[in-house]
Amino acid sequence: MTQDFSKVIIALDTPDENKALGLVRLLKNRIRVFKVGLELFCSAGPAVIKKINAEGCRVFLDLKFHDIPNTVAGAARAAVRSGAFMFNVHASGGREMMQKAREAAERAFIEKENHPERPKILAVTVLTSLDDRDLREMNITESSAGQAVRLAKLALAAGMDGVVTSPGEIEAIRNAVGKDFLIVTPGVRPPWAGTGDQKRVATPKEALKAGADYIVIGRPVTAAPDPLAALERIFV
Ligand SMILES: O=C(O)c1cc(=O)[nH]c(=O)n1[C@@H]1O[C@H](COP(=O)(O)O)[C@@H](O)[C@H]1O
Numbered sequence: 392m393t394q395d396f397s398k399v400i401i402a403l404d405t406p407d408e409n410k411a412l413g414l415v416r417l418l419k420n421r422i423r424v425f426k427v428g429l430e431l432f433c434s435a436g437p438a439v440i441k442k443i444n445a446e447g448c449r450v451f452l453d454l455k456f457h458d459i460p461n462t463v464a465g466a467a468r469a470a471v472r473s474g475a476f477m478f479n480v481h482a483s484g485g486r487e488m489m490q491k492a493r494e495a496a497e498r499a500f501i502e503k504e505n506h507p508e509r510p511k512i513l514a515v516t517v518l519t520s521l522d523d524r525d526l527r528e529m530n531i532t533e534s535s536a537g538q539a540v541r542l543a544k545l546a547l548a549a550g551m552d553g554v555v556t557s558p559g560e561i562e563a564i565r566n567a568v569g570k571d572f573l574i575v576t577p578g579v580r581p582p583w584a585g586t587g588d589q590k591r592v593a594t595p596k597e598a599l600k601a602g603a604d605y606i607v608i609g610r611p612v613t614a615a616p617d618p619l620a621a622l623e624r625i626f627v
Contacts, residue, residue, distance in 0.1 A: 398603065399625070400425065400426050400607045402609030402613070403613065404431065404613065405430065405613070406433075406435075408434065408435035411439065411443075412439075412443070416446060418612075418618065419446055422622070424477075427452055427453065427475075428454070429454060432452070432454060437469075441474050451575075452475035453478070456478075457481035457483065457484045458484065460490075464494065466492075468496070468498070477511040478510055480512065483542065489514060489551055493512060493549065493550035496512055512550075513551065513553045513573065513575055514542065514543075517535045517556070517591075519557040519590065519592070520578075520588050521590060535591060536563060539560040539563075540563050543556065543572075547568045553574060554575070555575045557578045558576050558593035558597060558601060559593065562601050573604045575603065575605045576605070576606050578591050581595060581611055608625060
């Protein structure tokens with residue numbers, strides 16, 4: 392059976408640029424978007440984005456900006472110039488931080504020539520590695536799902552294009568924010584994979600059924616002895 396991988400983003404979490412580009416070449420017939428996160432970005436620098444683009448693929452730049460509005464605005468400007476297709480901030484940075492990121496991204500996009508579309512800006516709600524107990528330790532008495540919905544509404548109001556959130560709250564967020572808001576979902580694990588440090592998880596199939604626009608998956612594919620074979624099995 393031919394499977395649809397158009398909604399699958401592969402997380403390239405490695406310090407080794409050659410390994411990351413090898414994975415891109417191996418998987419690019421199926422996968423259009425690859426995620427460059429903190430580990431690869433800190434090791435290989437922004438040039439890796441253009442190298443992935445040169446393979447005909449798009450990049451989700453996952454640096455989760457969370458700082459004062461002026462600093463995040465500057466980072467958003469740089470992210471737009473980097474050639475990324477989407478990038479993210481932490482919704483818990485607050486409304487003004489997100490608004491400034493959006494404004495800076497708009498301006499940088501207008502100044503930048505030959506770029507087909509403004510990169511999408513996503514806000515991370517509650518990390519998929521946190522559960523309700525972790526939130527209580529931080530004095531957040533709301534459930535993780537309730538907190539995620541609250542932050543998704545704030546992200547929408549602040550001009551974000553979507554959220555990064557765990558599979559469990561996709562439906563509640565969709566009901567709260569409508570259909571034109573992107574929902575990107577890490578914390579997905581096929582039944583045959585270990586959860587590792589992820590706490591709020593579901594299978595790739597369940598996440599797409601719940602209405603995710605994209606799912607993000609890393610180690611179950613990239614750490615497998617045969618990543619292409621592992622990718623083929625994520626929907627079992
Ligand atoms: O923003 C993200 O991409 C992200 C947010 C979140 O709440 N949880 C989360 O796991 N991620 C990222 O998604 C990827 C998940 O990778 P695996 O756990 O290996 O499948 C990692 O690169 C994380 O940095």
